[in-house]
Ligand SMILES: [Zn+2]
């Protein structure tokens with residue numbers, strides 16, 4: 052897997068802001084809100100092979116910190132390092148947060164549009180694709196590397212298993228935008244999603260589009 056092209060900081064900031072905006076407005080109201088906490092995930096690479104330089108501080112005061120905060124609102128999907136601390140590998144933290152985002156958004160969207168639980172492969176594929184894409188952008192921007200990205204790159208989810216924007220608009224757009232944010236020339240991103248105030252709105256647009264005229 053080649054390194055991601057480094058997008059400019061403003062584009063990354065804008066795309067992260069878009070995640071927080073959609074999460075608060077569209078996804079959070081659909082979450083059960085049971086006050087549960089995440090089960091621990093695999094140990095991050097810094098806690099397995101300690102390195103002198105920890106990048107966890109790279110998230111402090113950075114727009115990327117918002118991604119970690121959104122992930123904590125998705126405890127069903129989030130599997131952070133069991134030794135979560137300032138010494139964690141920042142790229143592992145971003146990848147696990149992005150995985151929670153991909154999994155949580157895909158599951159929430161699917162349930163909202165189909166009133167049924169999604170296929171595990173769909174959720175897993177969205178989680179791994181989001182982790183890989185956002186993790187590579189973060190690593191490229193910070194000039195770092197991480198074993199978790201190597202593992203993700205070795206086993207990419209089948210593209211056919213990933214939802215398109217006509218299927219799960221929020222998740223599909225997320226994966227498309229982060230595949231190569233350097234290619235995002237429009238700021239802000241123009242999309243009909245910008246006019247939705249709930250997943251019910253999104254579902255109605257999808258239904259209208261499917262109705263043959
Ligand atoms: Zn750790």
Ligand SMILES: [Zn+2]
Pocket residue numbers: 095096097140141142143144196197198199
């Ligand atoms: Zn790592």
